[in-house]
Amino acid sequence: MTAPVNPTANPALSTTANEPDSEIVLDLKNVTIHDDVADNELVKGVSFTLRRGGVLGIVGESGSGKSLTCRAILGILPKHIEVSGGSIDLLGRDVSSLTLKEWTGLRGTNIAAVFQDPGSYLNPSIRVGKQVQEVLRVKQHLGRRESRLRTLELFEAVRLNDPAYVYQQYTHELSGGMLQRVLIAAAIALEPDVLIADEATTALDVTVQAEILDLLGELKARTGLSLIVVSHDLAVVAQLCDEVLVMKDGAVVEQGLTRDILYAPKHEYAKLLIAEHEQYGLERYLDSAVPEPEQQELDYA
Template sequence: MTTPEAAPLLDIRDLRVSFPTDDGVVHAVNGMDLTLARGETVGIVGESGSGKTVTSQALMGLLKDTSATVTGQILLDGKDLNPLTEPQMRAYRGKKIAMIFQDPLSAMHPFYPVGAQIAEAYRVHNNVSKKAAATVAVDMLGRVGIPDPKRRYSAYPHEFSGGMRQRAMIAMALVCEPELLIADEPTTALDVTVQAQILDLLGELQAETGSSVILVTHDLGVVAEVCHQVVVMYGGVCVEQATVADLFSDPRHPYTQGLLASMPSLAGRSERLSPIPGFPPSLLALPEGCLFADRCPKTHLVPDDACGTRRPALTGPVGHPSRCHLQTLETAGEVVR
């Protein structure tokens, strides 16, 4: 029996998200499973449209009261968040689970000072006065590296630089010390130097608070630097999951191999990068077989046109499964990689 200490903080089971549109139903997430241990950092990677951000929004309950259909279980500390109503979810959002959005300028209210917005986020979950909340907000601005936090408390979002806005967004997300932090492309719009500072800051604050982190990104270099586990998404499903070391040294899914081959290297290699040909599948009409089959260079290795007619399961070694028919054949001893 699993002990309470060993129980995961987050356990996602068969998460599915779809949206009705004029053209049909968009199947954005198609059976996502993910387990996150306490204090762990998991990176979710994949091309645009693979389902990374929609998964994050579903975890935060941001799709409630919308036209989206969300099924499956989102177990946070054993509590399923999916059936909760929007008012019920507000008790968790910010206190137990928080999010750093990709664009802090659009995530913050332009008419209110940055410090006041952080203080308000703190007061929602803590019965304190405005003065006490303001003190906490100033302290938090200082902790995330905002210079002269007392003066900056009264500044508006447009008066902050891009890096400072991202730091303020981190302060707002962490002010209540949530157990789970979701960071959705937190460094995309930042230059390399500021990006490194933000990643270091996240690591330091995670060590202080003990939070678990889900890092949504397209940057495998960032994942290699800060994550413990990696989930590779394609077509709304996980196609490979492994530790950072295993994924980079032994990528098993052809899509993961393609992503790594398209990365520039600091080793000074002279060969050209190898982009993945083609386009991701339409989420309006998913193919019957493997979602990656039309772009995969290895379908000829699988007999009976299985790639085009049958959806592969997530199988393979414990701790490093992949969703590929080649993996299934290897597990059965029918093919040698």
């Protein structure tokens, strides 16, 4: 059974995450990304499948190709950098065949993203509420009153205190955490199928980081949203992701269920990443968030 296309507020939906028969929303097969000027392969074969309600984490050191992979999925690679091999299917469509107009239709509606620096994606001279409202007016053709009400609802959904007050604020009046919430509200405004959070919490302090991650988990559970969470920090993805992809120098060095990678990393680099994070309390996440692999099999072996 597949999750409904327009899911209702049902936390039980989260249990469909990555079940083999839930709908595939995003499918990457051996994607390579090439810099045509430097004649250099920057991403060397990334494959994964994301199902409705699933959460995939991408971790790896700086420059390992996490953001380029996301940008390829969103169709926003920098000039002279292109997908040179493999395929990216979004909701069953090969994105390489999309026209500019088709992309514009898909972005926001089917796929949306939140990046590290929320301030730079918002206009400093327009009230933040108006900016989210505008997305609804342009893309969903809602009227003035309706779009305002919907914006306030979205602000509430992303747990902004006093939505009406925040609505009429400018970016400089809001904290980084609040700005990121506004941006997440804008990103989920059109109920996309896939949300990519590329280092969305990196710039925030640890408490706010945890709150935003909780929020993403909650939105996923409530709406059936599928998530890609990119981070340097394995502890961050351990909290939220069903599956993890570990990248290094443009290649995937390890990939699988979060609990398998955290408990039994095979590749030296993944081991290193885990060891690095033990001091930040990865143990805590292992205990609370990630169910331990079945021990019985070992006992009987």
